[in-house]
Amino acid sequence: MRASTLYALLAMPAVLTAQMPSAPSVPPPDGFRVYLITDMEGLASVVFNREIISGYEGERYRNQSSQDYWDHYRDLMTREVNAVIAGARAGGARSFVVNEGHGGNLFGNILPWDLDTAAILIRGWPKPMVMSTGLDSSAGAVMFIAAHANAGTPGIISHTYAFDRLTVNGRVLNETGINALVAGEYGVPVVLVSGDDEVVRQAKEQLGPGVIGVITKWAIGRNAGITLSPAVVRQMLADSAAVAVRRAQRGEFRPFTLAKPYQIELVLRHSYPAELIAPIDTLSGFHLEKTADRTYRFVTTDAREMARLLDAIELVVLR
Ligand SMILES: [Zn+2]
Incomplete structure (x- = not known):
């Protein structure tokens, strides 16, 4: 993606304030x-x-x-x-x-x-x-x-979403x-x-x-x-x-898993201007901890929660 x-481009106010829709099952x-x-x-x-x-x-x-x-x-x-x-x-x-x-x-x-x-x-x-x-x-x-x-x-x-780097348990993904x-x-x-x-x-x-x-x-x-x-x-x-x-x-593949809880570190793109990323510091709904300039730490036991966080960050960062 x-x-x-x-x-x-999508970051118009109407989109930003809208809740992400829930998806019906296939x-x-x-x-x-x-x-x-x-x-x-x-x-x-x-x-x-x-x-x-x-x-x-x-x-x-x-x-x-x-x-x-x-x-x-x-x-x-x-x-x-x-x-x-x-x-x-x-x-x-x-x-x-x-x-x-x-x-x-x-x-x-x-x-x-x-x-x-x-x-x-x-x-x-x-x-x-x-x-x-x-x-x-x-x-x-x-x-x-x-x-x-x-x-x-x-x-x-x-590229990787809005990030220069994303790691889970210290591993770059x-x-x-x-x-x-x-x-x-x-x-x-x-x-x-x-x-x-x-x-x-x-x-x-x-x-x-x-x-x-x-x-x-x-x-x-x-x-x-x-x-x-x-x-x-x-x-x-x-x-x-x-x-x-x-x-x-034949069952020859294993699902990809990492040890839980996931220790996630995000480094937002340095190419973004500072005022664009400032709202991430106060992002609501997630326990996001700022550890350095443009660097955040997030801990969760569910990768889907990480995926939802990535959605939320993209919407804020690119306002
Ligand atoms: Zn693409």
Whole structure:
């Protein structure tokens, strides 16, 4: 998700004062369910932010994209997700929940009419715990599609919500790791991560070497890479998703867990002006302790509470 991008634009007073809606449950599965968290930074061939924002996010972004760029890449995203579903189906999965995790066009990027008809799609904003809305223990496996690397690392369009750094129990987590921990609360393992070589390396480091990685491109820097053909990547995604589901059904993956209570440390982006982040000091509803400039400590026994805190911080910081 390009969360900062998104919330900066969405941060109109009406949105800020509104409660995050509660999400109804997704209809129960008939067969093995795969929950897909779909982003765009890690799609085959994507290297520029303008390729993955629509220009409709808000004022600041009006001239930073064009319909031409975004139309192509939302089509490519839809095809990559379909390839994953086709592969997962071949591996034995029968239910597919697709949650849009990319803030471009306010989480409305996938083309619903071109998406595999078996998929249940969660799109739009605001939605609680944006990258894991609708996830529950009915899923047998989680897959991250087109993910990106952690803030401050040499991945393509790398970032982590509104932070320069986020650690849990002293371990740095990227967006994949954060949401893997949320999935772990439901007992659901992450089985596959696709994106550039850097996010795949991070996934294995954070979640363990057993997670299946699909490298769609190799990062040269934040806005350059060496990419495979998108068609070849779709075949790789399908093949890997089939293997992942077979292995998941054999119980070969463990949910990602860390010792509780979680000791969380957040470092807000230093690129934000001070007045923008001042309200975080008095954020209500969370026991957030300021330990240094832009650095906060939070302790919880539930990763979902951490996810809700991240939502709240984004809304405040980007006012
Ligand atoms: Zn994104």
